Amino acid sequence: MPTETPPAQFLGDPRPAVPPPLDRARELGIHQVLDIEGRPRGDLPDPDLPPATLHRMYRTMVLVRAIDERGWRLQRSGRMEFWIPSRGQEAAHVGSAMAMDADDWIFLADREPGAMLLRGASLQSLFAQFFGRAGEPLKGRRLPLLLGDRALNIVPCMTQVGAYIPHAAGAAWAAKLRGDGTRFIVYFGDGATSRGEFHSAMNFAGIHRPPIIFFCQNNGWAVSTPTDRQTASASFAEKGEAYAVDNLRVDGNDPLAVYAVTRQARERAGERGASLIEAVTYRLGFHTSSDNPDLYRLPAEVAAWERWDPIPRLRRYLEDKGLWSPADEEELVAQCQAEIEGAVAAAEAMPPPEPGGQFDDVLAAPTWRLEEQRARLLADLDGGG
Amino acid sequence: MTVLEALNAAMAHEMARDDRVVILGEDVGTAGGIFRVTQGLQQRFGPKRVIDTPLDEKGIAAHAVGMALYGLKPIAEIQFSGFIHDAFEQLMFGASKYRWATGGQYSVPMVVRAPSFGGIKGGFWHSQSPEAYYVHGGGMKIVAPSTPRDAYGLLLAAIRDPDPTLVLEPVPLYRALRDEVADDGTALPIGEACLVREGADVTVVTYGPLRHDVVAVADEMAAARGIEVEVIDLRSLMPFDVDGIVGSVRRTGRLVVVHEAPLSLGFGAELAATVQQVAFGYLHCPIERVAGHDLPYGFAGGDEYYRPNRARIGAAITRAVEFSF
Numbered sequence: 001m002p003t004e005t006p007p008a009q010f011l012g013d014p015r016p017a018v019p020p021p022l023d024r025a026r027e028l029g030i031h032q033v034l035d036i037e038g039r040p041r042g043d044l045p046d047p048d049l050p051p052a053t054l055h056r057m058y059r060t061m062v063l064v065r066a067i068d069e070r071g072w073r074l075q076r077s078g079r080m081e082f083w084i085p086s087r088g089q090e091a092a093h094v095g096s097a098m099a100m101d102a103d104d105w106i107f108l109a110d111r112e113p114g115a116m117l118l119r120g121a122s123l124q125s126l127f128a129q130f131f132g133r134a135g136e137p138l139k140g141r142r143l144p145l146l147l148g149d150r151a152l153n154i155v156p157c158m159t160q161v162g163a164y165i166p167h168a169a170g171a172a173w174a175a176k177l178r179g180d181g182t183r184f185i186v187y188f189g190d191g192a193t194s195r196g197e198f199h200s201a202m203n204f205a206g207i208h209r210p211p212i213i214f215f216c217q218n219n220g221w222a223v224s225t226p227t228d229r230q231t232a233s234a235s236f237a238e239k240g241e242a243y244a245v246d247n248l249r250v251d252g253n254d255p256l257a258v259y260a261v262t263r264q265a266r267e268r269a270g271e272r273g274a275s276l277i278e279a280v281t282y283r284l285g286f287h288t289s290s291d292n293p294d295l296y297r298l299p300a301e302v303a304a305w306e307r308w309d310p311i312p313r314l315r316r317y318l319e320d321k322g323l324w325s326p327a328d329e330e331e332l333v334a335q336c337q338a339e340i341e342g343a344v345a346a347a348e349a350m351p352p353p354e355p356g357g358q359f360d361d362v363l364a365a366p367t368w369r370l371e372e373q374r375a376r377l378l379a380d381l382d383g384g385g
Numbered sequence: 386m387t388v389l390e391a392l393n394a395a396m397a398h399e400m401a402r403d404d405r406v407v408i409l410g411e412d413v414g415t416a417g418g419i420f421r422v423t424q425g426l427q428q429r430f431g432p433k434r435v436i437d438t439p440l441d442e443k444g445i446a447a448h449a450v451g452m453a454l455y456g457l458k459p460i461a462e463i464q465f466s467g468f469i470h471d472a473f474e475q476l477m478f479g480a481s482k483y484r485w486a487t488g489g490q491y492s493v494p495m496v497v498r499a500p501s502f503g504g505i506k507g508g509f510w511h512s513q514s515p516e517a518y519y520v521h522g523g524g525m526k527i528v529a530p531s532t533p534r535d536a537y538g539l540l541l542a543a544i545r546d547p548d549p550t551l552v553l554e555p556v557p558l559y560r561a562l563r564d565e566v567a568d569d570g571t572a573l574p575i576g577e578a579c580l581v582r583e584g585a586d587v588t589v590v591t592y593g594p595l596r597h598d599v600v601a602v603a604d605e606m607a608a609a610r611g612i613e614v615e616v617i618d619l620r621s622l623m624p625f626d627v628d629g630i631v632g633s634v635r636r637t638g639r640l641v642v643v644h645e646a647p648l649s650l651g652f653g654a655e656l657a658a659t660v661q662q663v664a665f666g667y668l669h670c671p672i673e674r675v676a677g678h679d680l681p682y683g684f685a686g687g688d689e690y691y692r693p694n695r696a697r698i699g700a701a702i703t704r705a706v707e708f709s710f
Contacts, residue, residue, distance in 0.1 A: 105455075139488035150490035155454065158486060159478040166444060167479060170451020170459075177407065177433055177457070197475075200444030207439070361489040362524050364547040367576070367624035 017301035033256040038316030061090040084145040085285030091310030095258030107168035107186035119152035127347035162192025166201040172210035191222025206243035209273025219283040224296035240276035252279030391537035410462030446472035466499035480549035481524030504557035514646035533564035538573030578626035584613035587639035638669035648676040670708035
């Protein structure tokens, strides 16, 4: 038997920094409401959302950012096992999730905690999920950030990257066959478009026209693989062309544009069926807490994207409209911190799953074999043998 | 009815009774499937309930998962079980994980029908026995009927089951057998084996089309040598009827397992391990396994020398009966 060899080392250099496509948004056909300063000077008209809607959007984005920062520190300090950062992608998922009706179904990927917040999930239940506690909706069985709750019509991603896309399309197709008005949105990343199931879903959707929005968060990187190593297509949206699925590109760091195009796609879903939206955004953080992006991308690239950070952009828009002040900001930040600290303390104190509980829910009723295994485990743990 | 007619009748019965039941697959509509198992159903229930899909097994399985999540009861036809591997992740991480991974919130009450097993000169594309992969995956029920009556009752049970169920259909028997089947909507319980033939000397456990070969061998051995073989058709693989098997082995003291899937880690390995655990003191001989070999199923020679034949089944029974320390 061979003995262990020394660990392998990365030998490659990071590729040169690629400027954000948003710098050339108009040229690249990326729709915007806001410019880089948060002024409504894009090609799309300002949707003029009511102040309460705008406040909800902004507060959710700020809260998502605060959750991400807190979760990251909990993971780094050893109190949490794993983390999937959402930093930089707040506008893409909050703007689109807000554009759906309350009864619509949402199929999540793994960087969209804001969708849960918008549907009313409590901070404590989110942190209970992050800590893997028995009392959270998924009973602690999924990795942190793989979120969902049937009570909120939110389905957690079940298969590998992107392979769940046709689950959402199949559910939408079922709703169409049943003749109800439910609409669907499914989130996935740029890497997922290389999976066969993305193409299955698009192909079926072109034919059967289920009322669904395929929402691709192109965040620039699939772990260490940049988009130009994922596809030679000029965009991810254009993959819809081959399948006769309506498609467009939107500035994923512009929550108003994301909201507007998603709402429009939702409204025509009954008649037109599916849409593919490519939200051009950027993963400012690590792929996960197990990643090290310094091995494959340069700080200059990240810095160029920080200029497009969606949170200050929306804040400036609100300030220009007289809907936000420094005092509001101070109050919101303090409120987020206080709520998160309370939720962390409460969630961390919740008990982990009991060992026998894992045998539940494999099937509607456990088989004799599962009952046998449960009994054996509990007896062995008890020292009974 | 033939096996094929019984499967068709079960689907028609349930589609008439429950409008959530839909069928999707390649060529299932106008053509009625390449074997004609769904013949006439699209004409009767319409193209929204019997849906011709693109040629894409993972897409068929995955869309069926989504339909089931939203409350339909889809029956996905995989044209041949050899094509099911394309849908593996969809069945493994899709259909069979939602209930568990959502703490029981979501369920996937879908059926996958897969024409399976060898015996039709099909080579390895068209002669697969994929059951072990799915038993191993967990979260999915698996049945393998081998008579018209069992096909009717188990397919009905699969459609009504709240969990995903894989139905391994016996391709070589589709039109080879005829049986009185009452089309009265009575389902058979999943997980219950069938005692096909009683015998005191040795128990043979099998499933799928080989059941009929095993019975023929048993009849020959009784007539020629006075060896009484008890034959059990498992019918359900997940869950399987442990009490029925163990009860029989305790009476006969000898067990032979016969299946078409490859020997290594085949279902026989699980049966042998289970039986030696709970009936160790009753065994008079090592448990014999007659199985496919650990190699691909050939076009020429596969049906004869890959698939267990009557000579190999008879030889294994003889080894069991004549064993001495």
